[in-house]
Amino acid sequence: MRSASRVCALLLAVAGAASTGACGGADPIAEASSPAAPTKAAEPRLQLAARAAAAQDLRQVAQYAFRANGRPQRTVVVTLAADDTWRVDVQGGALGGTVDIALVRTGGKTYHCALASTAYPTPGCVEVTKMSKTFDPLVWHLFTDWLTAFTDRDMPLVVSKANSILGTTGTCFSVDSSTVSVTSPVDAGIYCYADDGTLTAAKVSFGTLALVAPPAAGPPTVTLPAAVVPGKPLPIASPSPSPSPSASGSLKPSPKPSA
Template sequence: MRERGALRTAAASAIAAVAAVMTAAVITGCGSTPLPQAEQTPGPSVPGDPRTQLAARAAAAKDLRHVASYTLKTPDRPDRTVLVSLAKDGGWLVSVPGTALGGTVDVALAQTGGALYQCALPSPNRPESGCVRVAKLTKAIDPKIQHLFTDWLEVFMDRRAALAVTVAATLPGVQGTCFSVDTSAVSVTSPVEAGIFCYAADGTLTGARIGAGTLVLVGTPTPAPPSITLPAAVGAGQPLPNASPSPSPSPTGSSAAGNPSRSVTPTTPAR
């Protein structure tokens, strides 16, 4: 009898212990505060790769309409002032002093009304002026600077273009973000000239370094004109080349009589 009583007492104690544990577990589960979940806070915005950044700045630059002035620095030459006009109707004009005929003539390249023009501007060595229509912009007459504001932007925007782009150190006196652009290893020729190109956040070109020299933005751009007005009358003739003219032969025959040579950029308006 005593053994049976002891067994009953032990069993009752075990059942009570199990019940106590289960009750405690239920109470703990109901009354405990769930662990706080880690908040999914977004991380800092990561800028795109240099190629993407350049494409974005070029897209913004393509939409700009203003007039901007730049200093053009070229080794062994005085600084020159380049004027860039990006008209509201999509036309543009870029004037580059000391470009044609070995750097002795100031010229402007302009696109307006669907046509391209080269204009010889009055300069100390050539006071006459005039514009001629350019059928094809060849290397012989290309001042290069206008590409920074026109067709090179299309290349920078094209992610398929074979370009190697890295972020570069800022050029002296230039603000904004600078990009070094070179030909990709898979490309034989580059659609743009290798160099450093710097842009503000709104797409304004703040500086560039290419073969023609280093360009630095001066001051703040001003509002754009409605359209481009050519700086001189349009006439018949050929554009002035960048190279120096060949030496004239010794006067003989009819040349000795004083017949003038024909100007490549006449000032007489075309009819």
């Protein structure tokens, strides 16, 4: 679980060996005059790092309302277990919104699972080593690898305070890549966190997310919702329609020219 010493160490790392007075044991007067103390411009970056560090230690089940690309509101459920396994359920995450999916990390592996439903009665989980954009629902990054980017002082991020979004609580940060970055390690947008690290809202390129209720305690572990099967994960988009005969009757042989 999260400890004050870990968060404090994180703050010092992001600040670049800044004041240690807040962690105890140093002279606060000498520290206050130190040229290495963080500036006000760095404060949002430090605050975001502290909340991301706390988020990495959360063990909870949280439900979110997810809106994306003009589609009807969907539900995302994030399960963070005591043994560091996790699961992110995305309603309508595959085949054009017709199939619910879950991203699961367990046993040191990541799985993309199609969940059983009336529309899709053949559930199954496929192990993935690289999340292709063809089947990546993206939202799971908010609770996994992007937290690592927020806590890494070497990541090329520009962070500033932002107004709250979606009527949610929490402290909000505007995050973008720095001008020297070629590709951003995270999606540019607005991220809002409670003091304990719970994500309360996010507004990013692929949609908006808002916490709908206080999180519940996480389980001891998560398990796969279906058997592991061979093949590829279901794509996000709907399957292409089958080709049909053209209006000119191209499936019929052309008549022979007259003599």
